[in-house]
Amino acid sequence: MPTTTAGSTGSEAGTATDGATVAPTTGTSSGPETTDGTTGPDATCVDTPPPGFAGRSDPTCAAAPQVGTFQPILEWNRGAWATAPTSDQVLMSPIVASLDGDDVPDVAFVTYVFGDHYGPGVLRAMSGDGQKEVLNVEGQDVCGHSGLAAGDIDGDGQVELVVVTTGGAVKVFEHDGTPKWTSPTYMLHCSTSPGIADFDGDGSPEVFAGAVILDADGNERGVGPHGNGFRISLAADIDEDGQQELVVGNAAYDGLGGVEWFNMESDGIPGVADFTGDSKPEIVVSAAGTVRLQDNAGVVLWTSMVPGGGGGAPTIADYDGDGEPETGVAGSEYYVVFDTDGSLMWQAPISETESATGSIVYDFEGDGVANVIHADENRVWVFSGVDGAVKLEFAGHGSATQLESPAVANVDGDGQVEIVFGNNQFYDPAAPKGISVIGDEALSWRPGRKIWNQFAYSITNVADDGTIPAMPVHNWTAHNNYRSGDDSPPDGTAAPERRARGVDLPIPVPGHRAAAVGQRRQRRRLAADRRRHDRRVRGHGRAGDAARLAGVLRGGPARRVRDRDRLRRRRCGLRQPGRPRRRRRGGVQARQQRRPAVDAVLQPARLTGSGRCEVDGRTLCAAVDLLCTRGSPVIGARTRSAHGVRPHGGATVMQFTGNSSRSR
Secondary structure (H helix, E strand, O other): OOOOOOEEOOOEOOOOOOOOEEOOOOOOOOOOOOOOOOOOOOOOOOOOOOOOOOOOOOOOOOOOOOOOOOOEEEEEEEOOOOOOOOEEEOOOOOEEEOOOOOOOOEEEEEEEEOOOOOOEEEEEEEEOOOOEEEEEEEEEEEEOOOOOEEEEOOOOOOOEEEEEEOOOOEEEEOOOOOEEEEOOOOOOOOOOOOEEEOOOOOOOOEEEEOOEEEOOOOOEEEEOOOOOOOOOOEEEOOOOOOOOEEEOOOEEEOOOOOEEEEOOOOOOEEEEEOOOOOOOOEEEEEEOOEEEEEOOOOOEEEEEEOOOOOOOOOEEEOOOOOOOOEEEEEOOOEEEEEOOOOOEEEEEEOOOOOOOOOOEEEOOOOOOOOEEEEEOOOOEEEEEOOOOOEEEEEOOOOOOOOOOOOEEEOOOOOOOOEEEEEEOOOOOOOOOOEEEEEEEOOOOOOOOOOOEOOOOOOHHHOOOOOEOOOOOOOHHHHOOOEOEOOOOOOOOOOOOOOOOOOOOOOOOOOOHHHHHHHHHHHHHHHHHHHHHHHHHHHHOOOOOHHHEOOOEOOOOOOOEOOOHHHHHHHHOOOOOOOOOOOOOOOOHHHHHHHOOOOOOOOOOEEEOOOOOEEEOOEEOOOOOOOOOEOOEOOOOOOOEEOOEEOOOOOOOOEEEEOOEEEEO
């Protein structure tokens, strides 16, 4: 049986440097270093909302709009427990949910004994204000750095907690730590991050981990045969048929594990948002030092290299306030943000050995610009989404870094969000351990939800009380972000970003809000004009600006991407009937002599039971890497023939002509 303890306890104070101030445990504070401006209520307007909050608009009020300051402070750190005291290291992503039913949310996490993060861990929970131990569950074979998910899977009004065991199974606990069920072993990696979603919309949520889908009682519904999202899959209704799919880096599965598509790309960590402005989702995949964008059928639209290599989970938000989504990933040497079309926006140095950690975004001040929160091996960073300028460099942190990420939520019920992250001493014995929370001393950060229930978090995937929607509102139409907790409207201003490093910035002036709104509308109009232009250009068979590659296409240099419909037509059948094959001038006769007489450009391909692709009844050689799905005609990519690799800009697209092949 698990051991659970509860009680009021004190908190350990960590060390804050370079712009973060430690919250005093007693007495009064002399305050952090002075930053630009204050956000106290304006006495001339009685309806002025408190700092960080949206409120009614009074057109007769001439006061400046409220924009939060950025005065981060370490609110609490906890690294010692009476239960299993040697288990005090955290190498996973903490979550936030209410476990005991009071008004203060709880922070749940898994600890392990130093040096044994693959061994058994302790499932713990602290009240969000750091004053109470809510849960300590030991002896249950929880993997020491397992991911964690929370949600009401049985309809009892209380959330359950989902973890991965040391043996690679999925295990579920009640909100009070009582074991509920354990699945058969699936050899899941210890750091797999589970999730909860209602795939069939019947009101009974399912549990997923990697490519495994289980019902609410732990029975297997299906296991996807291809990728697993590099241990971090997500659920979304990407084809908008009313049922969610399990999305991994190179495939999409239905709620029973059946393959909806498989594009034979490398697996990676996915994220979902609308990048083309058509209210349809696209899939961002971070994989093997690249970031690529796929449509909801798996067709690759662009691929870009991560400077310095590596790359963790993608985080999607409007980083620069232009009304379009951008993608951020943490690489080995830099935190990198890519624009909507895949071009590099900015990069900022970080310290990452594993190069697979995640990040989150939040508009703390309410100025319409997302801030990046990332924890590397020895710092917690907050970067300005506009240009990567450092807003916070917090040295009170240490980690071996695997797949973990901070979380952002209103963890203590004070009306403003806080940053929650784990610590371990893998590299530095003097580093903090356990769990830490950073907030704003001026209490001016934007309000936020009291829940962050899983690594693959989006705002609409869970209700405030922890219930799982049968059919959630599409997050890409409601918020168009991923792994962002920011559900507040951008009702601040486009004022310059405030930084906690002593940079003096001007205070917004009256009328700035109207100017900012006008600028946003103008940006949206320009973006709409650009999309219309691209559609017209692509309609004539040429590549538009939004369809150009920035970086590489499947590992090669930047190339043009043709109309998506043409690409699908080429990928899913023979070329259009009646269209003659174009012949180049000069050397035609010599080239035709090298070609077979039969020119069937694309043959229907099928995936055999042994995993090989067959074309026209013939099995291709085992080394062929073919875009082959069950019953779907396809076009091959990166194909190795009997004559060796046929490179073409880093990717080889093959046309099958009998037993021969040639590159396009």
